[in-house]
Amino acid sequence: xxxxxxxxxxxxxxxxxxxxxxxxxxxxxxxxxxxxxxxxxxxxxxxxxxxxxxxxxxxxxxxxxxxxxxxxxxxxxxxxxxxxxxxxxxxxxxxxxxxxxxxxxxxxxxxxxxxxxxxxxxxxxxxxxxxxxxxx
Amino acid sequence: xxxxxxxxxxxxxxxxxxxxxxxxxxxxxxxxxxxxxxxxxxxxxxxxxxxxxxxxxxxxxxxxxxxxxxxxxxxxxxxxxxxxxxxxxxxxxxxxxxxxxxxxxxxxxxxxxxxxxxxxxxxxxxxxxxxxxxxxxxxxxxxxxxxxxxxxxxxxxxxxxxxxxxxxxxxxxxxxxxxxxxxxxxxxxxxxxxxxxxxxxxxxxxxxxxxxxxxxxxxxxxxxxxxxxxxxxxxxxxxxxxxxxxxxxxxxxxxxxxxxxxxxxxxxxxxxxxxxxxxxxxxxxxxxxxxxxxxxxx
Numbered sequence: 001x002x003x004x005x006x007x008x009x010x011x012x013x014x015x016x017x018x019x020x021x022x023x024x025x026x027x028x029x030x031x032x033x034x035x036x037x038x039x040x041x042x043x044x045x046x047x048x049x050x051x052x053x054x055x056x057x058x059x060x061x062x063x064x065x066x067x068x069x070x071x072x073x074x075x076x077x078x079x080x081x082x083x084x085x086x087x088x089x090x091x092x093x094x095x096x097x098x099x100x101x102x103x104x105x106x107x108x109x110x111x112x113x114x115x116x117x118x119x120x121x122x123x124x125x126x127x128x129x130x131x132x133x134x135x136x
Numbered sequence: 137x138x139x140x141x142x143x144x145x146x147x148x149x150x151x152x153x154x155x156x157x158x159x160x161x162x163x164x165x166x167x168x169x170x171x172x173x174x175x176x177x178x179x180x181x182x183x184x185x186x187x188x189x190x191x192x193x194x195x196x197x198x199x200x201x202x203x204x205x206x207x208x209x210x211x212x213x214x215x216x217x218x219x220x221x222x223x224x225x226x227x228x229x230x231x232x233x234x235x236x237x238x239x240x241x242x243x244x245x246x247x248x249x250x251x252x253x254x255x256x257x258x259x260x261x262x263x264x265x266x267x268x269x270x271x272x273x274x275x276x277x278x279x280x281x282x283x284x285x286x287x288x289x290x291x292x293x294x295x296x297x298x299x300x301x302x303x304x305x306x307x308x309x310x311x312x313x314x315x316x317x318x319x320x321x322x323x324x325x326x327x328x329x330x331x332x333x334x335x336x337x338x339x340x341x342x343x344x345x346x347x348x349x350x351x352x353x354x355x356x357x358x359x360x361x362x363x364x365x366x367x368x369x370x371x372x373x374x375x376x377x378x379x380x381x382x383x384x385x386x387x388x389x390x391x392x393x394x395x396x397x398x399x400x401x402x403x404x405x406x407x408x409x410x411x412x413x414x415x416x417x418x419x420x421x422x423x424x425x426x427x428x429x430x431x432x433x434x
Contacts, residue, residue: 007190007194010190010191010250011190011191012191012238012241012255013234013238013254013255013259013261013262014255015250016295016297017255017291017292017295018295018298018302019252020299021295021299021303021307022303023303023306023307023312024303024311024315027315029319031322031325031326052329052330053329056327056328059179059182060179060182061249061327062323062326062327063247063249063323064248066249067248067249068247070248082184083183083184083187086182087183089182102322104315104318104319104322105315106315112314113315113318115318
């Protein structure tokens with residue numbers, strides 16, 4: 001109990017098991033697309049550019065990337081860029097990857113879940129950078 | 137029967153069935169722990185630094201474990217400790233294995249996302265080690281089983297409490313399940329390149345009442361999980377929890393395979409089945425021996 005109290009509810013193998021505890025809130029998750037063959041002029045919200053890039057191909061876990069995305073703000077700090085470059089080290093030399101932030105929320109009518117996607121990060125042989133920096 | 141007797145049953149003689157079931161519980165726990173240690177090696181090597189420190193990573197630099205050689209070395213050491221602990225019954229070694237597995241866990245999950253699949257087997261390993269430290273050798277497995285059941289019941293019930301504290305009774309609203317299902321679909325698409333709703337998920341996404349009923353059953357199961365502390369209710373409650381895990385897998389594609397395996401090992405009345413078989417075999421042997429004696433006497 002003391003270990004859990006002092007470590008935000010997590011001290012393996014002890015946990016307060018908080019998963020799925022917050023219901024009804026909108027979510028945000030990353031989605032990686034391969035835009036190696038796409039002309040980089042239309043990184044817009046809405047339609048997804050390029051082709052699907054399964055994280056399996058890079059040996060990465062969506063949950064790891066998802067947590068990073070929560071931390072990421074508009075600008076990519078050098079250590080964050082280095083972290084992403086390390087994660088995609090095995091594939092970024094051959095692919096240009098665009099990371100979208102996909103958000104899901106309940107429609108106002110309450111009849112369905114609405115998804116929106118916004119491109120936020122670009123990773124390729126030149127490194128990882130935020131799209132805002134790319135388009136400046 | 138007090139709660140302590142229900143959990144540890146310390147004075148009752150151990151039957152052969154109980155010994156076999158407890159040995160199976162121990163074997164499965166150590167195998168799963170070694171399996172987790174190896175499965176975390178590859179993802180650990182993708183990491184360069186700890187983003188969110190968990191457990192001992194708050195006090196120790198675990199970044200050397202991001203090096204493949206150290207990650208493999210740690211997994212190998214954990215495997216050796218649990219193997220020697222199991223084969224030679226040197227269960228104090230499990231405490232060392234649990235400590236090393238903790239370091240492997242916090243290094244693997246240093247990106248911030250916590251996976252809870254390994255917690256129950258980790259608890260079992262720790263319980264076996266602690267029991268070896270504090271209990272007579274003959275009673276170690278039973279004490280470890282009791283402690284694992286206690287912590288499992290507490291863990292599931294605390295999960296329900298977290299839901300009620302964070303969201304309140306509206307947690308069971310079917311809309312919440314819609315949001316989680318859509319989130320998991322996006323995760324599967326990102327992970328594998330494509331995803332499709334299964335029949336149950338498609339049905340739930342069309343029917344809010346059904347989705348609410350599913351969440352209500354899940355929450356009630358978790359909330360009542362502490363009832364597994366009582367021996368008579370244990371099989372029923374544990375199998376209900378197993379059913380909940382299978383339901384979570386069907387609706388949210390989240391598999392808790394290790395939990396299901398450990399819970400089934402503890403919940404199924406294997407000991408009773410083995411003891412009944414032994415009793416029947418002993419009766420048969422006695423009958424045939426009596427018959428031989430009678431023939432001999434004649």
